[in-house]
Amino acid sequence: MPQATIREAVTKKSISPSELQKFEVDYEKKIVKVISSKSNNQEIEFTFTSFLDLGKIQNTIKNGRSYTNIKKIKETIAKKMGVKQDELKELDVNTNDTGTVRSTKFSGTLAFKFSSNDTK
Structure with a gap:
């Protein structure tokens, strides 16, 4: 699954791309870690299916x-x-x-x- 597709899905969670300060994808564990200025710089973790x-x-x-x-x-x-x-x-x-x-x-x-x- 391309990172662009994952990033698009994350932005549908009310986080705009400009608010993303960290964006990491762990394909092995199927986890996305995001730090957003909107979330007071707290790390948010998402799981995904491939x-x-x-x-x-x-x-x-x-x-x-x-x-x-x-x-x-x-x-x-x-x-x-x-x-x-x-x-x-x-x-x-x-x-x-x-x-x-x-x-x-x-x-x-x-x-x-x-x-x-x-x-x-």
Whole structure:
């Protein structure tokens, strides 16, 4: 998850970017530490999740079997992350509607989740 995205989420907590005096992201522990002039220079700590929620993804049914629509998942990730589909590598989708993907455009592995339903 890019720091810009995390910073944007923090500013939605009624802290403007100009009020941020310290901004640290610990990706290992999934913690953001912020010192803001608005909070009397006290450190505020936020936790975050690194799951990207893709929303509903329609499954396809062929020969009576339901299949996860990998193409739609890739399209949705590319759109939400602002990358091209061919920049997404090592896409892995689990049977519990979660998965991971890597990219040449962001560091680390991106975890995602979605909900699925069947279409014919």
